[in-house]
Amino acid sequence: MASSVIECTALTKKFGDFTAVNSLDLTVPQGTVFGYLGPNGAGKSTTIRMVMGVARPTGGTVRLLGADPAAPSSTTTRARVGYLPGELRLDDRLTVAQQLDHWAAYRGSVDPKHREALTERLGLRPDRAVRTLSTGNRRKVGLVGAFMSRPELLVLDEPTNGLDPLVQQQFLAMVEEARDAGATVLLSSHILSEVERVAERIAVLRGGQLVLQGTVAEIQAQARQQLTATFPGPPPVEELRALAAAQDVTADGTTVRLTLSGPAHPVLEVLARHRAESVVAPKREIEDIFLTLYGDNAGGTQHDAQVEGEQA
Numbered sequence: 001m002a003s004s005v006i007e008c009t010a011l012t013k014k015f016g017d018f019t020a021v022n023s024l025d026l027t028v029p030q031g032t033v034f035g036y037l038g039p040n041g042a043g044k045s046t047t048i049r050m051v052m053g054v055a056r057p058t059g060g061t062v063r064l065l066g067a068d069p070a071a072p073s074s075t076t077t078r079a080r081v082g083y084l085p086g087e088l089r090l091d092d093r094l095t096v097a098q099q100l101d102h103w104a105a106y107r108g109s110v111d112p113k114h115r116e117a118l119t120e121r122l123g124l125r126p127d128r129a130v131r132t133l134s135t136g137n138r139r140k141v142g143l144v145g146a147f148m149s150r151p152e153l154l155v156l157d158e159p160t161n162g163l164d165p166l167v168q169q170q171f172l173a174m175v176e177e178a179r180d181a182g183a184t185v186l187l188s189s190h191i192l193s194e195v196e197r198v199a200e201r202i203a204v205l206r207g208g209q210l211v212l213q214g215t216v217a218e219i220q221a222q223a224r225q226q227l228t229a230t231f232p233g234p235p236p237v238e239e240l241r242a243l244a245a246a247q248d249v250t251a252d253g254t255t256v257r258l259t260l261s262g263p264a265h266p267v268l269e270v271l272a273r274h275r276a277e278s279v280v281a282p283k284r285e286i287e288d289i290f291l292t293l294y295g296d297n298a299g300g301t302q303h304d305a306q307v308e309g310e311q312a
């Protein structure tokens with residue numbers, strides 16, 4: 001079994017009476033892209049801050065690369081972990097290149113060619129003053145900073161916040177390349193579609209507690225897929241109803257609708273035999289599962305909801 005790179009056991013963070021993270025058990029296996037999802041205010045950033053040793057748990061334990069992230073000796077992990085905080089602090093007196101130099105000195109080994117390639121790829125000008133950068137460009141500086149040392153672990157808190165769709169695609173490609181090179185990636189987001197393409201495992205946090213955890217394939221298998229087919233004549237309704245894989249079969253004229261449950265081939269065989277003229281099966285929406293899980297007031301505060309509204 002692959003060893004775990006991040007291991008949280010009964011991890012808890014209270015702010016006064018308020019429990020932001022509630023007895024969290026979370027394991028990020030080596031070499032995985034792990035999507036950490038949840039609505040605004042669910043406790044994702046608080047978890048990540050504890051994982052990185054910048055916030056102290058009030059209960060439970062966290063191990064990062066086998067060590068206590070808050071222990072002084074763990075400074076050696078700096079070189080091994082690329083971290084993009086949710087609230088990135090840049091030094092407004094510096095240029096982009098100087099900011100990256102500063103982080104490189106702190107982190108230790110950095111591959112200058114890789115850093116240059118990343119800067120160019122994300123369309124960042126190294127000579128630009130940090131203080132003149134837009135929110136999205138500031139985020140890009142943080143991304144170059146996290147990736148530039150080719151770390152074995154990337155911890156990225158809402159990395160795509162404020163990035164335009166093209167840059168988001170670049171970012172996802174960067175994650176895929178890091179994964180292909182053997183890195184482990186923890187990626188937080190409140191939007192499933194951002195992480196679905198790259199994440200192999202997903203955990204969903206709500207109100208400080210995990211409500212779902214598994215591989216994307218496992219979660220997709222829980223999602224029910226709709227299928228609509230049209231035929232040259234009356235649809236084979238009874239034949240489809242007899243199949244365990246076809247549920248909720250309804251017909252309207254020459255069109256039949258059903259919900260697929262399990263493997264598609266028995267259903268497709270019937271459709272083909274009856275010479276279906278068209279078959280439409282929209283992408284299996286794991287988003288639906290998420291929206292149900294997020295639900296109303298799913299752990300977000302009113303303040304959080306407003307902030308999200310402003311960003312949208």
Ligand SMILES: Nc1ncnc2c1ncn2[C@@H]1O[C@H](COP(=O)(O)OP(=O)(O)OP(=O)(O)O)[C@@H](O)[C@H]1O
Nearest residue numbers: 015020039040041042043044045046047190301304
């Ligand atoms: N220092 C703090 N003092 C008091 N409450 C806090 C503090 N930090 C976080 N919280 C609260 O803990 C909860 C979880 O916050 P956190 O930032 O971890 O959520 P999140 O899932 O990362 O959300 P977002 O996507 O909005 O960043 C929120 O209700 C937040 O207001």
